Amino acid sequence: MTNKDFFKKASDRQEGGDHYKLKIQPFDFIMENKLNFFQGNIIKYVVRYLKKDQIKDLNKIIHYCELEIDRLRKEWDK
Numbered sequence: 001m002t003n004k005d006f007f008k009k010a011s012d013r014q015e016g017g018d019h020y021k022l023k024i025q026p027f028d029f030i031m032e033n034k035l036n037f038f039q040g041n042i043i044k045y046v047v048r049y050l051k052k053d054q055i056k057d058l059n060k061i062i063h064y065c066e067l068e069i070d071r072l073r074k075e076w077d078k
Contacts, residue, residue, distance in 0.1 A: 022047060038068040 026047050030040040041064045049057035 036068075036071075038064045038071065042068070 026040075026044045029035075030043055035043065042061055045057045045061045045064070049061070
């Protein structure tokens with residue numbers, strides 16, 4: 001990190017390259033829409049799966065969907 005980077009907001013910089021630079025950052029969308037952990041991870045992997053691990057990331061999306069289903073079922077059973 002250079003001295004000028006020190007003064008940037010965390011949301012204005014990216015650690016580890018620029019391969020995930022998007023028009024709308026997933027964390028901005030997640031926070032603005034008050035999504036939970038599982039929903040946030042689904043969004044994160046959906047927007048980046050083609051740029052990284054593709055099938056592995058698609059499997060992560062499925063897994064987080066299943067975790068969200070489990071969470072909802074527990075909530076409905078109360």
